[in-house]
Amino acid sequence: MHQVLDLGINLLHANQHQADHNREHFDAWGVTCLNLMSAPGAGKTSLLEKTVAALADSLRLAVIEGDMTTQLDAERLRRYGIPVIAINTGRACHLDAAMVAGGLRQLEALLDPQQLDLLLVENVGNLVCPAEFEVGEHA
Numbered sequence: 001m002h003q004v005l006d007l008g009i010n011l012l013h014a015n016q017h018q019a020d021h022n023r024e025h026f027d028a029w030g031v032t033c034l035n036l037m038s039a040p041g042a043g044k045t046s047l048l049e050k051t052v053a054a055l056a057d058s059l060r061l062a063v064i065e066g067d068m069t070t071q072l073d074a075e076r077l078r079r080y081g082i083p084v085i086a087i088n089t090g091r092a093c094h095l096d097a098a099m100v101a102g103g104l105r106q107l108e109a110l111l112d113p114q115q116l117d118l119l120l121v122e123n124v125g126n127l128v129c130p131a132e133f134e135v136g137e138h139a
């Protein structure tokens with residue numbers, strides 16, 4: 001027998017609330033935030049490397065690098081001399097807004113975020129899970 005239980009709560013509500021809060025920070029700082037999602041190996045880090053190389057002279061950039069367990073992508077991007085915050089998600093197949101808020105606190109310890117123009121977020125390599133969780137990005 002199947003029974004439908006109405007829990008009466010939106011399980012993503014807390015994440016949405018935190019994402020809205022992150023976006024308020026980005027807007028107050030004048031920072032545009034982009035959240036990159038794709039299948040593993042599709043080329044997110046490569047695209048970020050080329051983007052950073054092309055824009056680092058004209059825009060002030062930082063990266064939040066989401067990865068389940070390693071620092072490898074963060075190390076690839078640190079070579080370009082920009083601030084990179086690595087977030088290991090452990091078993092989670094996506095970043096969520098609270099993890100990004102934690103990354104923002106680390107970023108604020110390094111620099112004044114009002115001095116940034118563009119924050120690039122590389123999400124964990126899985127197109128399905130990350131799409132459910134806004135992190136406060138503009139696009």
Ligand SMILES: Nc1nc2c(ncn2[C@@H]2O[C@H](COP(=O)(O)OP(=O)(O)O)[C@@H](O)[C@H]2O)c(=O)[nH]1
Pocket residue numbers: 038039040041042043044045046047125
């Ligand atoms: N042929 C080709 N290979 C690419 C391209 N972009 C990335 N790659 C390669 O694909 C692999 C995975 O790229 P990576 O940027 O690490 O993907 P991510 O897992 O989405 O971050 C690497 O070996 C890259 O060199 C591309 O535009 N063309």
Ligand SMILES: [Mg+2]
Pocket residue numbers: 044045046073122
């Ligand atoms: Mg990558």
